Amino acid sequence: MSTQQKQAAWLERVEAIIHVLEGSSIGELELSEAGLELIIRRSPGMVLVNAPQITAMTAISSDGSRADVSQNAPKAGVAILAPLTGVYYSAASPSSPPFANIGDIIQVGQVVALVEAMKVFNEIQSEVAGRVIELPAQSGSVVQKGEVLLRIEAL
Numbered sequence: 240m241s242t243q244q245k246q247a248a249w250l251e252r253v254e255a256i257i258h259v260l261e262g263s264s265i266g267e268l269e270l271s272e273a274g275l276e277l278i279i280r281r282s283p284g285m286v287l288v289n290a291p292q293i294t295a296m297t298a299i300s301s302d303g304s305r306a307d308v309s310q311n312a313p314k315a316g317v318a319i320l321a322p323l324t325g326v327y328y329s330a331a332s333p334s335s336p337p338f339a340n341i342g343d344i345i346q347v348g349q350v351v352a353l354v355e356a357m358k359v360f361n362e363i364q365s366e367v368a369g370r371v372i373e374l375p376a377q378s379g380s381v382v383q384k385g386e387v388l389l390r391i392e393a394l
Contacts, residue, residue: 316390325356329378369393
């Protein structure tokens with residue numbers, strides 16, 4: 240096996256390890272093999288925990304009214320999912336308005352949320368156009384990869 244093939248194989252293994260660690264709570268991993276060393280560290284102080292199960296929640300629509308949303312209710316619409324595990328934010332900053340409220344019309348490509356992972360803010364864009372019908376994720380909470388951030392009723 241040539242040096243180039245060995246490096247490619249090592250890189251494939253590193254990528255596989257990173258993929259496995261993506262949703263885990265491991266903070267640091269050190270590997271060494273045949274004189275090569277690899278250290279993977281997550282951001283200091285970042286602790287990933289399982290989000291508590293929510294049995295009911297209150298949604299606030301753009302007009303300020305409240306509506307109880309039960310997990311037992313049918314889930315209509317298109318779900319916008321967290322593409323990675325991290326901290327979910329519904330607005331660019333605490334003083335900024337939310338990217339989306341219940342009842343808002345969303346366009347394809349519009350930023351609807353942020354997910355912070357390892358001190359990087361990842362913009363979450365809508366893949367469908369429609370009306371926001373549900374906001375199950377709570378701003379500032381940890382979301383897991385694949386968790387529903389919001390639901391959109393396609394127009």
